[in-house]
Amino acid sequence: MGMHARRRTFRVLMLAALTAIALVYIYPVFLMFMNSFKPFGEIVSDPIALPRLPTWENYRYVIKKIRYGSLFLNNLMITAVGLAGIVVFSSLAAYILDRRQNRYTGLIYTLIITPMLIPFQTIMITLLKAMSVIRLSGSRIGLGIQYWGFGIPMATFIFYNFMKTIPKELDESAHIDGASTIRTYISVIFPLLKSVSVTVIVLDTMWIWNDFLLPLLMVNSSNQTRTLVLAAYTFVGQMNTKWQYAMTAMVLTVLPAIIVFVFLQKYIVEGVVAGAVKG
């Protein structure tokens, strides 16, 4: 009985400690939300308390100033284009590379996945020049297409490892029934890749939506490729003291991600874990 009680006390203490840690941990995010509802004077005089009289004024100003609607659309387009190409081209390549094992495909596989070892920052200097030569630097679609090249190595690797778990008999029997290679891919293989596609989509959505450096490098070429993170960045850079607007721009950038996360927590966490373990 004594040991039982002691274990109970320990459990209560641990839960109390965990609650305290979690609250302190998440407080900075909460603080960003709170301050976006305060006028400037109040942010400076009382940066950590709840707003006395919450106001939407900052939102009205920032939404108009950064043209939130069009930036949101930019983000959405760039992410969607990026995802579509990465998923289609990587799974297509992984399908053939796994099913036709020979010297040629082995070489191609190495060629595709080796760039996982190249940190983005080591190629960023010449990237802008290369991309403007092939005219991918000035548009949303162009920026989305650039993400194909950066995302395909990792995605092909993940798809390839998953392909091994799909029995060969499935495509062989489709083949005997007269299905062509592409038909087999579309109606037999791709539907079976659903769970691993979710993994790739989760990882790459988080990456592209939040990416900062690539849009920053391309920013001078066009207004089309301005993204939400970039807008938040220039807000802090230009008007260092106007924290009320900066906080609001930051909230407007992260809020879509947080909302999606709240609804899809299970899938997102599973996707991230699967991606890390397989990648």
Added chain:
Amino acid sequence: MTRRKRKEYLENVLYTLPAVVLVVMMMYVPFIMSGYYSLTEWNGISKEPRFLGFANFISLFSGDRAYMGAVTFTLKYTLFFVLLSNVLALALAVMLTKKFRFVNVFRGLFFIPYIMSMTIVGFIWKFIFTQGFAKLTELTGWGFLDWSWLGEPRLAFWAVAFVGVWQSLGFYIVLYIAGLQAVPEDVLEAAVVDGCSGRQKFFRVTLPLLGPSFTTCIFMSLTNGLKVFDIILALTKGGPGGSTYSATLQIYKVAFTDNHYGLGSAEAIVYFLVVLVITQLVLRLMNRKEVAL
């Protein structure tokens, strides 16, 4: 070659062609161009870069203190980032695998900073360090909060490391949770039957079985630490006095602020090799360890 064979060969090429072309265009071509520009002096504007040979590389290793300083900073940052992330994430993961109400809410809370852009995380903390802490000191009387966290080189290092860990801790927590949940229940029960205490059970049974999780988490935190960029740009811009330049931020500055594209390319190539050697070494080392368990 039979017709079928020829068709198969054509398909092999066709299906992999988009992936190959894209990767070559976005990764290989810029990489090779960097190799070429690293041998030149080029300000990005003039038409023709001037060929220099290995002069850029020589100056990196002899004259350029800033680059070596940035590489040293990055290695030190990575060391503490790997250590802190893994220790704290494992401790929290152990608590978060206990059964209690709202456990998923708690797990979600720790994950939220990870889904936020690192630039924004940097700004939130810049605000807290510069505005929030002053007020908090007033309220609590804790003097250490009022130190100049972003204004003094030694403190700025810890501020940057702390924010880096805060942002990505949730990621390592979910990886360790997955690992802890994969430890078979019957092995743990057997340990209890054999008279293991709670602590023994954890250190002698659970930890060794977490081998693969350690490998994944240490490797991921290592590569992420070596690439640190956005957080520092938002938080300190490399300051105070250039003390928090990471290697990647240094490359960015030399190329895009100072307009030394050739020197920047040389720094990029050298850093690529540094990252390659370190990650391969650590991977080898860990694979050997994991088998030994």
